[in-house]
Amino acid sequence: MTERNNKENLNDRFMNTIIKSLYALALASAFMLLYNCKPQGPKEALQGNAAVKAYVPPGQYDEFYNFVSGGFNGQMSVYGIPSGRLLKIIPVFTMFPENGYGYSEETKPMLNTSHGYVPWDDLHHIALSTTKGEHDGRWAFGNGNNTPRVARVDLATFRTMEILEIPNSGGNHSSPFITENTEYLVAGTRFSVPMGDNKDVPISSYKQNFKGSISFVKINPETGRMNIEFQLRTPGFNYDLSRAGKGPSHGWFFFSTYNTEQAHTLLEVNASQNDKDFIMAVNWKKAEEYLAQGKGKKERANYAHNIYDESTHSATSTMLNEVTVLDVTELKDIVYFIPCPKSPHGTDVDPTGEYIVGSGKLAALMPVFSFTKLQKAIADKDFEGDFEGIPVVRYEAALHGEVQKPGLGPLHTEFDNNGNAYTSMFVSSEIVKWNVKTLEVLDRVPTYYSIGHLSVPGGPTAKPHGKYVIAYNKITKDRYLPTGPELTQSAQLYDISGDKMQLLLDFPTTGEPHYAEALPASLIRDKSVKIFKIEDNKHPYAALGEGKAKVERKGKEVHVYMTSIRSHLTPDNIEGVRVGDDVYFHVTNLEQDWDVPHGFAIRGATNAEILIMPGETQTLYWKPLTAGVVPFYCTDFCSALHQEMSGYVRVSPAGSNTPLKFSTGEIEATPSGE
Numbered sequence: 001m002t003e004r005n006n007k008e009n010l011n012d013r014f015m016n017t018i019i020k021s022l023y024a025l026a027l028a029s030a031f032m033l034l035y036n037c038k039p040q041g042p043k044e045a046l047q048g049n050a051a052v053k054a055y056v057p058p059g060q061y062d063e064f065y066n067f068v069s070g071g072f073n074g075q076m077s078v079y080g081i082p083s084g085r086l087l088k089i090i091p092v093f094t095m096f097p098e099n100g101y102g103y104s105e106e107t108k109p110m111l112n113t114s115h116g117y118v119p120w121d122d123l124h125h126i127a128l129s130t131t132k133g134e135h136d137g138r139w140a141f142g143n144g145n146n147t148p149r150v151a152r153v154d155l156a157t158f159r160t161m162e163i164l165e166i167p168n169s170g171g172n173h174s175s176p177f178i179t180e181n182t183e184y185l186v187a188g189t190r191f192s193v194p195m196g197d198n199k200d201v202p203i204s205s206y207k208q209n210f211k212g213s214i215s216f217v218k219i220n221p222e223t224g225r226m227n228i229e230f231q232l233r234t235p236g237f238n239y240d241l242s243r244a245g246k247g248p249s250h251g252w253f254f255f256s257t258y259n260t261e262q263a264h265t266l267l268e269v270n271a272s273q274n275d276k277d278f279i280m281a282v283n284w285k286k287a288e289e290y291l292a293q294g295k296g297k298k299e300r301a302n303y304a305h306n307i308y309d310e311s312t313h314s315a316t317s318t319m320l321n322e323v324t325v326l327d328v329t330e331l332k333d334i335v336y337f338i339p340c341p342k343s344p345h346g347t348d349v350d351p352t353g354e355y356i357v358g359s360g361k362l363a364a365l366m367p368v369f370s371f372t373k374l375q376k377a378i379a380d381k382d383f384e385g386d387f388e389g390i391p392v393v394r395y396e397a398a399l400h401g402e403v404q405k406p407g408l409g410p411l412h413t414e415f416d417n418n419g420n421a422y423t424s425m426f427v428s429s430e431i432v433k434w435n436v437k438t439l440e441v442l443d444r445v446p447t448y449y450s451i452g453h454l455s456v457p458g459g460p461t462a463k464p465h466g467k468y469v470i471a472y473n474k475i476t477k478d479r480y481l482p483t484g485p486e487l488t489q490s491a492q493l494y495d496i497s498g499d500k501m502q503l504l505l506d507f508p509t510t511g512e513p514h515y516a517e518a519l520p521a522s523l524i525r526d527k528s529v530k531i532f533k534i535e536d537n538k539h540p541y542a543a544l545g546e547g548k549a550k551v552e553r554k555g556k557e558v559h560v561y562m563t564s565i566r567s568h569l570t571p572d573n574i575e576g577v578r579v580g581d582d583v584y585f586h587v588t589n590l591e592q593d594w595d596v597p598h599g600f601a602i603r604g605a606t607n608a609e610i611l612i613m614p615g616e617t618q619t620l621y622w623k624p625l626t627a628g629v630v631p632f633y634c635t636d637f638c639s640a641l642h643q644e645m646s647g648y649v650r651v652s653p654a655g656s657n658t659p660l661k662f663s664t665g666e667i668e669a670t671p672s673g674e
């Protein structure tokens with residue numbers, strides 16, 4: 001084909017897509033007219049007892065914890081449901097000045113990667129650990145979408161305990177999704193990239209050189225520790241989202257894919273050509289067999305594994321250098337493709353484990369596949385062809401049925417405990433409720449506006465708790481007081497206990513919420529850690545009592561072993577520090593009482609404060625650059641005498657011989673001549 005022809009071809013396709021998009025827009029507007037986007041005035045807002053249903057009286061607790069991804073803020077936030085009250089922000093992939101995460105010496109290793117210190121990421125999905133398919137309240141996992149990583153948060157401390165980098169990945173979007181007993185967490189690459197020894201190849205050689213990769217991260221059932229057990233090398237296109245099978249389909253994973261066109265430019269047009277992309281069905285038990293037979297190939301790979309140790313209150317970062325790869329184009333029966341209309345986004349498995357829902361972003365219907373039929377089609381070799389040697393199952397052979405006219409732009413589906421599904425419709429801005437067996441649409445409610453993910457408490461598990469669905473919307477527009485060009489992000493709570501869904505509450509969220517999960521508060525409330533026992537503190541620089549406080553010099557390094565207790569820091573007078581020293585304040589909080597953190601900050605430190613929990617030690621690094629006397633203080637209003645909780649460091653010029661001295665409560669006679 002000549003270049004001109006190529007261009008014309010592209011132009012044609014571009015026009016085609018524009019026409020299709022216009023058509024979709026027109027349909028969308030028609031929908032908007034039908035299902036008016038604006039609330040119908042106070043009538044709708046006050047319908048029934050909406051306010052009462054979302055009201056949690058002062059002093060009372062919410063029924064559910066909602067763990068919400070923060071998207072581009074790299075954090076996880078925790079809300080109470082039904083009140084929508086923000087309870088906590090958990091920094092995961094992002095530095096957090098509020099408590100010193102990523103700023104303190106102890107937490108810096110958490111953000112180490114093969115690229116060095118990466119203090120930001122884009123956290124899209126949450127997975128709460130399960131046992132026998134049900135929430136067990138142990139851990140929350142999250143993905144770093146940009147610099148591929150997965151993280152584990154402990155639900156007893158609400159802290160990030162572990163971050164594992166994912167090598168051979170071009171962006172970790174289809175992650176973290178977990179198996180029913182949290183055996184594995186998956187991390188699938190969104191972008192295919194060149195892999196192996198030669199990665200310096202022309203972008204136009206996508207079809208030959210670009211590959212996909214799915215990491216199976218094994219979770220230690222006792223400790224929660226993660227390690228990459230194996231990676232599947234898969235055909236080069238985009239892997240978007242995933243869900244594990246459960247019950248009868250336990251042992252399988254399902255991934256949505258797009259860009260099976262294998263385009264590398266203007267994907268908006270070029271990746272929307274195929275009528276159907278694939279849902280990739282992965283038989284991971286089969287992969288385990290191959291692994292046990294030694295069929296995996298060891299490959300060099302460079303990636304960081306960061307672990308926070310609760311007894312030393314410190315993280316360590318270890319660089320690992322090998323992964324085991326199983327090539328699914330060579331090893332048969334691990335992977336099958338199911339055709340799925342028009343660039344599927346979400347793929348979701350219902351609580352019984354029998355039905356797999358595909359959500360084509362550009363499709364006018366939603367296919368629901370049957371696991372039983374899929375197994376039969378595989379056994380009967382009922383295939384319509386292959387893709388790079390991988391069998392493509394005949395669409396109708398695996399199909400349970402199609403949800404007709406569900407709405408526009410289906411993205412994600414959650415389930416209740418009565419056999420119903422709830423699908424978010426991005427383009428028509430609504431949640432659509434339908435029956436999983438009969439595929440009949442039962443109800444629809446508008447969302448304000450452009451819903452992305454949605455969450456039913458327990459929605460992805462074998463036993464959904466039901467009751468509510470929460471919408472996480474992409475556009476906020478006029479729902480709140482304007483705050484300049486950037487508006488707050490927005491979630492909405494709906495009651496789903498009746499036949500008809502009912503809007504109860506709008507609440508703002510931080511960052512951009514993608515996926516979220518909710519579990520009953522009773523699962524974790526009572527095991528929440530209140531303090532760290534001081535006698536268990538194994539931090540090498542801890543001062544386990546005021547008598548142990550001291551200051552030591554090792555060359556240019558000055559280590560201050562400091563303690564904090566209401567309402568003083570020990571020592572609070574330090575002399576003998578010199579310009580250019582590397583000063584480490586190791587602050588041990590001696591309190592053994594719930595909710596009494598102390599903070600520490602010193603003037604001019606190019607650093608955040610640190611916030612130290614009872615029984616814990618944290619370290620702030622400071623390099624004084626000018627001589628003088630520098631105040632430091634506690635940043636957390638801890639008692640009536642909090643403002644008194646402060647001290648001074650005297651900094652002398654480099655090379656001076658001011659003796660090293662430290663004290664608290666010592667009053668000397670004013671030295672004469674100084």
Ligand code: RUQ
Pocket residue numbers: 124125173241345411412452453514515
């Ligand atoms: S995505 S709005 Cu990054 Cu989970 Cu679907």
Ligand code: CUA
Pocket residue numbers: 564566567597598599634635636637638639642643645
């Ligand atoms: Cu300690 Cu304020």
